[in-house]
Amino acid sequence: MKGFSRVVCDECSELLETAKKELLNGLARTTGYEFALTTELREDDAVVLGTLSSLQIQCVLSGLSADHLGEEGYAIYRVVKEGRQRIVLTANTAKGCLYAVFHFLRLLQTGEGVASISLMEAPKNKLRMINHWDNMDGSIERGYAGRSIFYRDNKFFADLTRVKDYARLLASVGINAVTLNNVNVHEVETYLITDQFLPDVARVAAVFRKYGIQTFLSVNFASPIEAGGLPTADPDDPVVKQWWETSVERIYRFIPDFGGFLVKADSEFRPGPFTYGRDHADGANMLAEALIPHGGIVIWRCFVYNCTQDWRDRSTDRARAAFDHFTPFDGRCHDNVILQIKNGPMDFQVREPVSPLFGGLMQTNQVLELQITQEYTGQQRHLCYLVPQWKQVLDFDLHSTEQGCTVAKVVSGELHHRPLGGVAAVANIGDDMNWTGHLLAQANLYGYGRLAWNPELSAQSITDEWVALTFGRNYDVLRIVSNMLLGSWQIYENYTAPLGVGWMVNPGDHYGPNVDGYEYSKWGTYHFADCKGIGVDRTVQTGTGYTGQYHSPHSELFESLETCPEELLLFFHHVPYTHRLRSGETVIQYIYDTHFRGVEQAMSLIDKWKELENKLDDSQFEHVLERLHEQASHAKQWRDVINTYFYRKSGIADERGRVIFS
Numbered sequence: 001m002k003g004f005s006r007v008v009c010d011e012c013s014e015l016l017e018t019a020k021k022e023l024l025n026g027l028a029r030t031t032g033y034e035f036a037l038t039t040e041l042r043e044d045d046a047v048v049l050g051t052l053s054s055l056q057i058q059c060v061l062s063g064l065s066a067d068h069l070g071e072e073g074y075a076i077y078r079v080v081k082e083g084r085q086r087i088v089l090t091a092n093t094a095k096g097c098l099y100a101v102f103h104f105l106r107l108l109q110t111g112e113g114v115a116s117i118s119l120m121e122a123p124k125n126k127l128r129m130i131n132h133w134d135n136m137d138g139s140i141e142r143g144y145a146g147r148s149i150f151y152r153d154n155k156f157f158a159d160l161t162r163v164k165d166y167a168r169l170l171a172s173v174g175i176n177a178v179t180l181n182n183v184n185v186h187e188v189e190t191y192l193i194t195d196q197f198l199p200d201v202a203r204v205a206a207v208f209r210k211y212g213i214q215t216f217l218s219v220n221f222a223s224p225i226e227a228g229g230l231p232t233a234d235p236d237d238p239v240v241k242q243w244w245e246t247s248v249e250r251i252y253r254f255i256p257d258f259g260g261f262l263v264k265a266d267s268e269f270r271p272g273p274f275t276y277g278r279d280h281a282d283g284a285n286m287l288a289e290a291l292i293p294h295g296g297i298v299i300w301r302c303f304v305y306n307c308t309q310d311w312r313d314r315s316t317d318r319a320r321a322a323f324d325h326f327t328p329f330d331g332r333c334h335d336n337v338i339l340q341i342k343n344g345p346m347d348f349q350v351r352e353p354v355s356p357l358f359g360g361l362m363q364t365n366q367v368l369e370l371q372i373t374q375e376y377t378g379q380q381r382h383l384c385y386l387v388p389q390w391k392q393v394l395d396f397d398l399h400s401t402e403q404g405c406t407v408a409k410v411v412s413g414e415l416h417h418r419p420l421g422g423v424a425a426v427a428n429i430g431d432d433m434n435w436t437g438h439l440l441a442q443a444n445l446y447g448y449g450r451l452a453w454n455p456e457l458s459a460q461s462i463t464d465e466w467v468a469l470t471f472g473r474n475y476d477v478l479r480i481v482s483n484m485l486l487g488s489w490q491i492y493e494n495y496t497a498p499l500g501v502g503w504m505v506n507p508g509d510h511y512g513p514n515v516d517g518y519e520y521s522k523w524g525t526y527h528f529a530d531c532k533g534i535g536v537d538r539t540v541q542t543g544t545g546y547t548g549q550y551h552s553p554h555s556e557l558f559e560s561l562e563t564c565p566e567e568l569l570l571f572f573h574h575v576p577y578t579h580r581l582r583s584g585e586t587v588i589q590y591i592y593d594t595h596f597r598g599v600e601q602a603m604s605l606i607d608k609w610k611e612l613e614n615k616l617d618d619s620q621f622e623h624v625l626e627r628l629h630e631q632a633s634h635a636k637q638w639r640d641v642i643n644t645y646f647y648r649k650s651g652i653a654d655e656r657g658r659v660i661f662s
């Protein structure tokens, strides 16, 4: 930025004020000197910011074709005119300008030259959302980074400074929507859509609005009863419909750009339309109709399954549930309804196949739901970087019409020409000073935002970016930290649940090993291990028929033991411990080997990190080191519990004669 000392912007709006502030602040921090802000170009080098209708922008740049930039895209150019350099940050909208600013600052911070900069960017997904599972008492369901930044003791915080910092953080990676409360809407939170809390919701929404982020709320389907005193919440009852219409009108009086509702209904004991003999489409459409006049949307979750199952019942398969429930409604939901589908058919396990529901809906808006908070992947005590997993999901070809039907293209709406779509993910932040508990877990939040904007970015480039932005541009730091992050999912999988079987965790808190923890429970989460073998037969031929929910060739590939991807072997098949994998190794030996290896790998993370001593801030170094020690010792516990269980069950010794004990 040599020679530059001025920012020019001749427009004013709430979002452009934010954009200007961020630009000036970011420039000062990266260059070490303050930039002046003026409304007119002068005879010097300048960064020029504004929408395409700004006069100053038009002075520098004429004839830019901006149609494909849409509402949120932007362009950044360097133009030299009459010996003067101009770096132009422009877009159709002020929001696009804000994103341009963040992109530009990222380039400066990662040290990429801006000397010949010329780029245009537009997000691939319309909705790029974060879901908070925060409760108003301050607790966070599945939160591992402290308490809520929004609430304490059933009240909103008066001081929203932390929320503002958070909004900046999210906007800097392109997040444009947020739900403020848990999808399990409890008693107090049911009143978020009433006069009691709407003034507070409006205060928070105002903070997010400054950063281009729309506010949504999770709602209780039984609100008409619980908050409205009606005898029913039947979606077909005119009085219920009227109650929702009035409630929605009230919300929009407080928050004119309110986004809409997120709904968990008829799932895990939450109320829903089933009570009244109605279905999900009836429920979603009723809410959608109340929101249509205001431009709001309904995001309806597909995490619906029988959670009071009998483990003896082999015909009910939880993995089938979302597809079985929701494919019959294809084409029945209004255009302002989106179905939100978890990445896998079970529940954010370390390894699951991609949900077949993405390939089963052609005339319905869809959103992919990911979990940034590490409920089943180490709870931010273990390093488990999930961007590589998410990439696999987004890149998965569903083969629903022709080749190239990736999950990314389905959810963006591109494939089936849907008006709405995108990605949502469960937040991993809390009021911890470093936001995410484990410092390196920040990379998951960052990576999520970058992928939501552009699912085609590579895991490597996102990772390198985060490391450079967080720790600076030291080559050793970049190499080591990127390497640690990119290898960590595989390491975590090695010492935890093998071959796609999942669920070997302690019930309730889901932390730590417990092979039979969920085996005889009602949640539909079984591995069926006995003395002869392990795994769930989900084939059409002899099992639950789940493989039949996929399009060809996946249905055949998963169905056959010969072609099933081995990392998912036990998800799809029940096999004897002596079953040989393609490598020639038996399943039991594979379990032993991966668990011994996983611990060694977890221990080697400590050594790798130690190479960075004196290259990082001391407190950051010590903090991560402490977590890595905890991870390694917990990995040993995992190894010993899992190996002991299968040694005792199978009676087959480790070929390499290692000691197995717990």
Ligand code: GCW
Pocket (backbone or CB within 6 Å): 133, 141, 142, 183, 184, 264, 268, 303, 347
């Ligand atoms: O399995 C689960 C989690 C719950 C969560 C639920 C869901 C918010 O353990 O804590 O509830 O998924 O996604 O609704």
